[in-house]
Amino acid sequence: MTTAPLRIGNASGFYGDRFDAMREMLTGGELDVLTGDYLAELTMLILGRDRLKDPTGGYARTFLRQLEECLGLAHERGVRIVANAGGLNPAGLAARIRELADRLDIPVRVAHVEGDDLTAAHPGTLAAHAYLGGFGIATCLREGADVVVTGRVTDAALVTGPAVAHFGWGPGDHDRLAGAVVAGHVLECGAQATGGNYSFFADGSHDLRHPGFPLAELHEDGTAVITKHPGTGGFVDVGTVTAQLLYETQGARYAGPDVTARLDTVELIQDGPDRVRVSGVRGEAPPPTLKVGLNRLGGFRNEVAFVLTGLDIEAKAALVRAQMAPMLDKVTYSGWELTRTDRPDADTEETASALLRLVVRDPEQDAVGRALSGAAVELALASYPGFHVLALPGKGSPYGVFEDAYVPQDTVDHAALLHDGRRIPVAPAHDTAVPEDLPEPPLPEPLPHGPLTRAPLGLVAGARSGDKGGDANVGVWARTDEAWRWLAHTLTVDRLRELLPDTADLKVTRHPLPKLRALNFVIEGILGEGVASQARFDPQAKALGEWLRSRHLDIPEALL
Numbered sequence: 001m002t003t004a005p006l007r008i009g010n011a012s013g014f015y016g017d018r019f020d021a022m023r024e025m026l027t028g029g030e031l032d033v034l035t036g037d038y039l040a041e042l043t044m045l046i047l048g049r050d051r052l053k054d055p056t057g058g059y060a061r062t063f064l065r066q067l068e069e070c071l072g073l074a075h076e077r078g079v080r081i082v083a084n085a086g087g088l089n090p091a092g093l094a095a096r097i098r099e100l101a102d103r104l105d106i107p108v109r110v111a112h113v114e115g116d117d118l119t120a121a122h123p124g125t126l127a128a129h130a131y132l133g134g135f136g137i138a139t140c141l142r143e144g145a146d147v148v149v150t151g152r153v154t155d156a157a158l159v160t161g162p163a164v165a166h167f168g169w170g171p172g173d174h175d176r177l178a179g180a181v182v183a184g185h186v187l188e189c190g191a192q193a194t195g196g197n198y199s200f201f202a203d204g205s206h207d208l209r210h211p212g213f214p215l216a217e218l219h220e221d222g223t224a225v226i227t228k229h230p231g232t233g234g235f236v237d238v239g240t241v242t243a244q245l246l247y248e249t250q251g252a253r254y255a256g257p258d259v260t261a262r263l264d265t266v267e268l269i270q271d272g273p274d275r276v277r278v279s280g281v282r283g284e285a286p287p288p289t290l291k292v293g294l295n296r297l298g299g300f301r302n303e304v305a306f307v308l309t310g311l312d313i314e315a316k317a318a319l320v321r322a323q324m325a326p327m328l329d330k331v332t333y334s335g336w337e338l339t340r341t342d343r344p345d346a347d348t349e350e351t352a353s354a355l356l357r358l359v360v361r362d363p364e365q366d367a368v369g370r371a372l373s374g375a376a377v378e379l380a381l382a383s384y385p386g387f388h389v390l391a392l393p394g395k396g397s398p399y400g401v402f403e404d405a406y407v408p409q410d411t412v413d414h415a416a417l418l419h420d421g422r423r424i425p426v427a428p429a430h431d432t433a434v435p436e437d438l439p440e441p442p443l444p445e446p447l448p449h450g451p452l453t454r455a456p457l458g459l460v461a462g463a464r465s466g467d468k469g470g471d472a473n474v475g476v477w478a479r480t481d482e483a484w485r486w487l488a489h490t491l492t493v494d495r496l497r498e499l500l501p502d503t504a505d506l507k508v509t510r511h512p513l514p515k516l517r518a519l520n521f522v523i524e525g526i527l528g529e530g531v532a533s534q535a536r537f538d539p540q541a542k543a544l545g546e547w548l549r550s551r552h553l554d555i556p557e558a559l560l
Contacts, residue, residue, distance in 0.1 A: 196208070
């Protein structure tokens with residue numbers, strides 16, 4: 001326990017992120033703790049399928065390979081490693097790391113956190129895991145662990161855990177914990193905080209070919225500075241941090257097992273080149289329940305993309321749809337989508353072509369495998385002129401369904417398993433509260449009337465979007481106070497529905513965040529049964545915000 005700042009870095013935002021990031025972060029500058037986030041909703045399903053084939057698996061194998069290169073480096077530099085790479089089998093991963101350390105003769109103490117696995121209590125699921133908080137991680141670190149691996153914890157827990165261990169915070173330090181949650185949320189997706197996936201990347205003022213990974217200088221009062229190692233690519237400014245704060249959030253309250261962070265209290269200040277100070281974060285008691293992610297196999301899916309070239313695109317699409325109809329009557333679900341990528345008088349065949357995509361799902365693999373491929377092949381000489389497909393459909397692949405459930409905090413057996421074999425129970429949050437609805441915050445005065453120009457929204461606003469189960473969120477922010485005055489009064493729910501017609505029949509909730517000059521929209525049900533069901537062309541809503549930015553509306557000339 002100390003008051004000295006804690007330097008926490010990130011080396012992974014997902015399972016499959018840049019392999020060399022761990023080495024880059026360990027050699028690029030000073031660190032106290034290096035974290036890695038390997039788990040997403042889809043990843044849990046993938047690991048569940050892996051474990052069906054190999055009961056000793058179920059963890060992120062990439063992490064183990066990274067440690068083979070970097071465990072010695074971390075030990076030499078005194079950097080502790082905390083990662084949720086344990087997935088469905090944190091005990092198994094911890095055992096493999098101990099074997100690796102013995103083989104490399106590196107004296108490190110490895111601990112793991114367990115208690116998240118609730119699969120036995122949810123029959124019919126492939127994986128059911130509660131989102132644990134950071135106090136199990138903190139217990140491992142306080143007891144001397146050099147490496148801590150977990151299963152399903154909240155992404156921010158990878159930062160709150162080390163902060164609790166370092167500063168000695170308790171469960172009632174809501175504001176401090178909330179500051180760590182916000183810092184953790186900024187770090188969790190790696191290079192998204194240092195210019196990756198950033199709306200204004202095209203201004204050309206920064207080299208984004210190889211952005212560095214972020215780190216936070218966390219202070220005892222819960223404030224933090226988001227930065228990166230000197231000389232690494234990308235950049236950190238108020239815009240990149242704002243974008244990440246809005247990612248996959250669902251309103252002003254960001255609830256977790258340790259604390260509920262109030263995103264409407266966050267204040268961001270540029271504190272020098274590649275340094276953004278995060279302060280003012282207020283916290284509230286966490287909810288009395290833990291979220292549980294339920295992954296189950298939904299059946300089998302397949303798809304085929306028909307290429308339609310030249311004239312009569314709509315008529316060609318209508319013909320092939322009619323020809324395929326008898327086969328589609330036999331499957332549980334079928335969906336068509338015509339993407340008009342064709343141009344009039346095109347100078348290449350590709351730009352003269354549109355794509356007609358058919359997706360089918362059914363509980364039986366043969367229904368979407370042989371039946372679909374056979375029906376498509378039989379049309380080769382008997383359909384529209386120029387008939388061809390991008391690829392013949394295969395035998396059909398399994399798809400997953402993600403759902404949420406909630407359980408009382410005190411029903412989960414959260415525990416720290418230490419290097420010496422001891423098992424220390426982790427108490428649930430003792431102070432919880434069911435949050436009440438927040439009042440609408442006051443908005444700034446609208447801009448005075450003036451000349452307007454029809455232009456894309458993205459000329460004056462950035463956006464970042466993502467998935468939460470079957471829902472999506474789109475965070476939109478302005479870079480100036482004047483643009484915020486216009487955005488806050490212009491981009492209403494009704495206007496969003498006009499700009500994104502796919503949302504017309506869905507529930508959309510708008511959450512203004514004036515301190516961030518931002519609006520967060522939650523769109524319920526747009527992703528069907530979640531990313532693994534692949535209900536949309538963009539199944540994780542990653543580009544939904546960029547589609548919104550491309551839409552035209554009347555914008556004050558003064559902002560352009």
